Amino acid sequence: PDLPSLAVAQHRRPVRALRTALRRTLRKNGWYLGVQFEPPASPELHADDLHFVHPPGDRFWADPFPVVISDDIAHIYLEEWQDPVGRGQIAVLEVNRDGGFKHLGTCLETDGHLSHPHVFSWSGERFMIPETSSNRTVEVYRQQNGDPLQWELETVAMEQVHAVDVTVEQIGDRWWMWTNLGQPETSVHDELHIFYGDSPLGPWTPHPANPVVSDPRRARPAGGLFFWGQRLCRPAQDCSHRYGRALTIFEVTELTTSRFRERPLLRLEPGSFGANRLHTLNTDRWIRVIDLHRDRRRWP
Numbered sequence: 001p002d003l004p005s006l007a008v009a010q011h012r013r014p015v016r017a018l019r020t021a022l023r024r025t026l027r028k029n030g031w032y033l034g035v036q037f038e039p040p041a042s043p044e045l046h047a048d049d050l051h052f053v054h055p056p057g058d059r060f061w062a063d064p065f066p067v068v069i070s071d072d073i074a075h076i077y078l079e080e081w082q083d084p085v086g087r088g089q090i091a092v093l094e095v096n097r098d099g100g101f102k103h104l105g106t107c108l109e110t111d112g113h114l115s116h117p118h119v120f121s122w123s124g125e126r127f128m129i130p131e132t133s134s135n136r137t138v139e140v141y142r143q144q145n146g147d148p149l150q151w152e153l154e155t156v157a158m159e160q161v162h163a164v165d166v167t168v169e170q171i172g173d174r175w176w177m178w179t180n181l182g183q184p185e186t187s188v189h190d191e192l193h194i195f196y197g198d199s200p201l202g203p204w205t206p207h208p209a210n211p212v213v214s215d216p217r218r219a220r221p222a223g224g225l226f227f228w229g230q231r232l233c234r235p236a237q238d239c240s241h242r243y244g245r246a247l248t249i250f251e252v253t254e255l256t257t258s259r260f261r262e263r264p265l266l267r268l269e270p271g272s273f274g275a276n277r278l279h280t281l282n283t284d285r286w287i288r289v290i291d292l293h294r295d296r297r298r299w300p
Helices: 003-026
Strands: 031-037 051-053 059-068 073-082 088-096 101-108 115-122 125-132 137-143 151-159 162-171 174-182 191-197 226-228 231-238 246-255 260-268 277-284 287-293
Touching (some): 031 073, 059 277, 073 115
Antiparallel strands (some): 125 137, 137 151
16 A cells, blocks of 8 residues: 555554444443244244344353253253353253243353353263363363253363364264364464364364365354255354354365365355344254344443
């Protein structure tokens, strides 16, 4: 750019920073849930399909992972940020198929920030990988006695990594891990890394093509992988311009220990749901959950 353009850009930076600081002072995060019962096979989603579930005013709910327990009951594991606590914890909601909701409580709390509680089954038991990037670890927890509120650390699968939004999926006889990696104080939106192994507990082998995606518009995971018919689908966040700008579903067309390819299938825009951000979509049998964001005023 020429010198006048640079001068304008330098003038705009403090104005933009002041505007952001003012917005954060007057408003706070307003993440909430959209729940769809009896979802179709297609991941297409419309506002009329959703039951909106808002948390109490002193907290937000994000990163939902539903787990169907029976024909009538499901649990939603999610990040719960409470203002008095000042960091994320993992909480559980119980959902009835007829639309009733109940907050069961906190199931995981540490000294660090927790989010993105990816819950999966293996060998007849349930495990959880919450995001523990503040510890620079990838930790795997095992559910105790089928109790949704009781989890114990099983293993630390990775150390000295700044890994966000970790999900794992068994495809054939091999397990795959998907995560964005970054360095502290740098963006974690840009680079998707894949690992593979024989067990979700590790050890994990990095894919030779890592980072398999280098693009903030489609790198960061937006939920677990799923099948749409015969198509393996990967939800991804568009974090260009801002976190949670939109969500795109990709079809993974090639996945081997040496190659990876995908193509876009559909895109979900937050404005379609009356929101300004979204970043997580997960489904289990008869329930699908998405998180949505609108700024909330700090004071009435």
